Amino acid sequence: xxxxxxxxxxxxxxxxxxxxxxxxxxxxxxxxxxxxxxxxxxxxxxxxxxxxxxxxxxxxxxxxxxxxxxxxxxxxxxxxxxxxxxxxxxxxxxxxxxxxxxxxxxxxxxxxxxxxxxxxxxxxxxxxxxxxxxxxxxxxxxxxxxxxxxxxxxxxxxxxxxxxxxxxxxxxxxxxxxxxxxxxxxxxxxxxxxxxxxxxxxxxxxxxxxxxxxxxxxxxxxxxxxxxxxxxxxxxxxxxxxxxxxxxxxxxxxxxxxxxxxxxxxxxxxxxxxxxxxxxxxxxxxxxxxxxxxxxxxxxxxxxxxxxxxxxxx
Amino acid sequence: xxxxxxxxxxxxxxxxxxxxxxxxxxxxxxxxxxxxxxxxxxxxxxxxxxxxxxxxxxxxxxxxxxxxxxxxxxxxxxxxxxxxxxxxxxxxxxxxxxxxxxxxxxxxxxxxxxxxxxxxxxxxxxxxxxxxxxxxxxxxxxxxxxxxxxxxxxxxxxxxxxxxxxxxxxxxxxxxxxxxxxxxxxxxxxxxxxxxxxxxxxxxxxxxxxxxxxxxxxxxxxxxxxxxxxxxxxxxxxxxxxxxxxxxxxxxxxxxxxxxxxxxxxxxxxxxxxxxxxxxxxxxxxxxxxxxxxxxxxxxxxxxxxxxxxxxxxxxxxxxxxxxxxxxxxxxxxxxxxxxxxxxxxxxxxxxxxxxxxxxxxxxxxxxxxxxxxxxxxxxxxxxxxxxxxxxxxxxxxxxxxxxxxxxxxxxxxxxxxxxxxxxxxxxxx
Numbered sequence: 001x002x003x004x005x006x007x008x009x010x011x012x013x014x015x016x017x018x019x020x021x022x023x024x025x026x027x028x029x030x031x032x033x034x035x036x037x038x039x040x041x042x043x044x045x046x047x048x049x050x051x052x053x054x055x056x057x058x059x060x061x062x063x064x065x066x067x068x069x070x071x072x073x074x075x076x077x078x079x080x081x082x083x084x085x086x087x088x089x090x091x092x093x094x095x096x097x098x099x100x101x102x103x104x105x106x107x108x109x110x111x112x113x114x115x116x117x118x119x120x121x122x123x124x125x126x127x128x129x130x131x132x133x134x135x136x137x138x139x140x141x142x143x144x145x146x147x148x149x150x151x152x153x154x155x156x157x158x159x160x161x162x163x164x165x166x167x168x169x170x171x172x173x174x175x176x177x178x179x180x181x182x183x184x185x186x187x188x189x190x191x192x193x194x195x196x197x198x199x200x201x202x203x204x205x206x207x208x209x210x211x212x213x214x215x216x217x218x219x220x221x222x223x224x225x226x227x228x229x230x231x232x233x234x235x236x237x238x239x240x241x242x243x244x245x246x247x248x249x250x251x252x253x254x255x256x257x258x259x260x261x262x263x264x265x266x267x268x269x270x271x272x273x274x275x276x277x278x279x280x281x282x283x284x285x286x287x288x289x290x291x292x293x294x295x296x297x298x299x300x301x302x303x304x305x306x307x308x309x310x311x312x313x314x
Numbered sequence: 315x316x317x318x319x320x321x322x323x324x325x326x327x328x329x330x331x332x333x334x335x336x337x338x339x340x341x342x343x344x345x346x347x348x349x350x351x352x353x354x355x356x357x358x359x360x361x362x363x364x365x366x367x368x369x370x371x372x373x374x375x376x377x378x379x380x381x382x383x384x385x386x387x388x389x390x391x392x393x394x395x396x397x398x399x400x401x402x403x404x405x406x407x408x409x410x411x412x413x414x415x416x417x418x419x420x421x422x423x424x425x426x427x428x429x430x431x432x433x434x435x436x437x438x439x440x441x442x443x444x445x446x447x448x449x450x451x452x453x454x455x456x457x458x459x460x461x462x463x464x465x466x467x468x469x470x471x472x473x474x475x476x477x478x479x480x481x482x483x484x485x486x487x488x489x490x491x492x493x494x495x496x497x498x499x500x501x502x503x504x505x506x507x508x509x510x511x512x513x514x515x516x517x518x519x520x521x522x523x524x525x526x527x528x529x530x531x532x533x534x535x536x537x538x539x540x541x542x543x544x545x546x547x548x549x550x551x552x553x554x555x556x557x558x559x560x561x562x563x564x565x566x567x568x569x570x571x572x573x574x575x576x577x578x579x580x581x582x583x584x585x586x587x588x589x590x591x592x593x594x595x596x597x598x599x600x601x602x603x604x605x606x607x608x609x610x611x612x613x614x615x616x617x618x619x620x621x622x623x624x625x626x627x628x629x630x631x632x633x634x635x636x637x638x639x640x641x642x643x644x645x646x647x648x649x650x651x652x653x654x655x656x657x658x659x660x661x662x663x664x665x666x667x668x669x670x671x672x673x674x675x676x677x678x679x680x681x682x683x684x685x686x687x688x689x690x691x692x693x694x695x696x697x698x699x700x701x702x703x704x705x706x707x708x709x710x711x712x713x714x715x716x717x718x719x720x721x722x723x724x725x726x727x728x729x730x731x732x733x734x735x736x737x738x739x740x741x742x743x744x
Contacts, residue, residue: 070419070703070743090735155565156504175564175721263714264721280391281710282739 117200203237453624454643455661480683498581536702618696
């Protein structure tokens with residue numbers, strides 16, 4: 001994040017124009033091998049990348065081609081684990097649930113975060129306080145949030161008491177295959193929307209006020225201003241929020257583990273939880289590695305698609 | 315130049331510290347002569363085992379026990395990792411009894427068959443059998459458990475229902491319990507019946523056993539699923555109906571069940587000995603203890619089992635390790651010391667006889683008869699969980715099925731689905 005151009009104070013702008021700035025007194029060795037020096041500086045990051053990211057990924061890929069059984073030993077099965085996964089009804093269900101979940105939750109969360117960001121950047125009484133309250137749930141660890149919501153969603157819990165107050169019938173929430181996934185989406189949005197909202201608020205605050213003033217003079221309505229000024233100019237933070245939110249929603253685990261354990265009837269069995277069960281409950285590490293590889297591929301495809309769509313609009 | 319050399323030195327020093335951290339201390343005591351340090355791994359708080367370790371070290375001054383706790387959630391996977399790597403820094407470890415056959419099949423447990431006679435004499439037959447796999451004995455039972463029917467006497471009185479007693483001869487049936495629970499609900503109590511581990515095989519196995527459905531695992535190699543027979547279907551239909559009819563609440567998870575009873579919101583609660591102390595201190599109404607029910611015309615069956623301790627095959631100090639587990643399991647004084655700092659029943663029969671009156675005292679007048687009841691259940695009605703290398707996969711699939719049936723899935727179809735899931739998982743074992 002830091003650049004070498006910031007140290008010179010007043011003339012930093014001028015220097016930025018002629019980057020890369022030559023070092024004050026380059027050594028002979030440095031002049032001959034600038035790449036080596038650069039590499040030395042990059043080494044800690046590269047080593048970390050290699051050891052913490054690339055090596056585990058390679059191990060996962062390699063392991064997913066083998067099968068180790070308790071009584072039979074280890075053998076090479078090539079794509080056997082992948083083929084078996086795609087034939088497994090539990091995996092097929094997990095895949096479907098994850099896709100439905102991704103398609104529903106991301107637009108919902110991003111839209112809500114955008115609308116809230118617009119709302120809380122208006123000059124209204126106490127909007128900063130409301131804003132803080134919306135962001136507050138991020139400070140609660142996901143596991144604790146899940147436990148709190150497990151009490152809210154109980155048949156005799158807060159949610160049903162609230163419905164009762166409105167004269168609505170009690171709902172089964174997490175105990176119904178039709179409502180469980182939606183209930184988890186609500187809980188995740190309660191945690192996540194405030195966080196994504198912050199990025200959008202920053203983006204909206206960057207839009208020069210003069211644009212709005214000019215539009216007002218031309219008689220543009222607030223609605224028109226929202227769609228023709230705010231929305232296009234906030235597109236870059238919006239793209240980041242969409243991609244980051246998608247990735248984080250593909251990796252959802254704690255609420256499922258704590259609230260539903262993938263049930264009822266597999267209706268909340270997201271891929272991440274299915275991987276966990278396969279690896280640590282069923283003890284089938286190789287197939288779980290194959291599933292991890294599949295999840296990474298799915299994530300890459302979805303993110304690539306999003307980048308492509310957002311770019312073509314430019 | 316000076317600077318870079320200093321940096322280099324710092325780097326070397328840092329790596330040295332890291333490497334030193336990785337290599338385990340080499341001192342594991344003198345090998346094989348029953349002295350030195352015994353490293354003991356378990357999921358409990360260190361305070362729990364402090365009394366038994368102190369008592370053992372007092373008797374064996376040349377042996378030191380070094381206990382390490384690994385939280386229960388990570389215990390099984392940590393064991394798999396470390397034992398799989400032939401880690402000799404574990405000498406003794408606690409074995410969750412249903413996992414014993416898997417650990418033994420993997421070669422992670424030392425054969426203790428030469429202690430069979432002493433072990434048989436020291437504990438109940440169910441607790442002796444649970445440590446057998448492939449005709450050999452692989453661990454010694456240290457703790458045991460059972461389940462009882464707790465009831466809210468005030469709620470029953472309000473409904474005009476005469477409460478059950480602690481006498482096993484006057485054991486209630488599930489049908490009788492459900493009727494009384496519904497009567498209590500009609501008289502104002504929120505729920506009629508609740509099981510503490512409401513979606514767990516440990517507590518639900520007896521329902522099927524009582525109706526002749528068996529454990530769910532059969533075959534010579536104990537790798538044949540049998541959960542679609544009449545007994546299992548009938549038991550699960552009954553279980554599903556307790557929730558469908560509102561007798562029992564849906565959506566109340568494992569750790570939230572006991573508070574429902576403590577708050578006076580349920581008439582009957584099936585729980586363990588550990589609840590006696592908890593209810594004695596927290597429940598403000600009149601409660602009592604009765605034997606766990608059975609189905610009318612069926613067998614009486616109650617849950618059992620807890621933790622055994624075994625010796626790691628990779629241990630370099632097996633004699634001292636064996637001395638320690640023999641002390642905790644076979645010596646009544648040692649066995650009693652394992653329960654000194656916690657509420658659990660020692661597997662050792664003699665120690666249990668000394669321990670149970672104290673438990674009864676803890677519960678006060680509410681728990682009258684609990685000591686005799688627990689002794690009776692452990693000796694006469696306990697049915698252990700099945701011994702199979704595939705138990706872990708079986709239990710996981712069954713628990714998910716129980717949760718679904720609780721939430722309204724058709725029992726017959728769901729048991730069919732569980733069978734397929736278990737068969738798929740077991741294919742990978744062979």
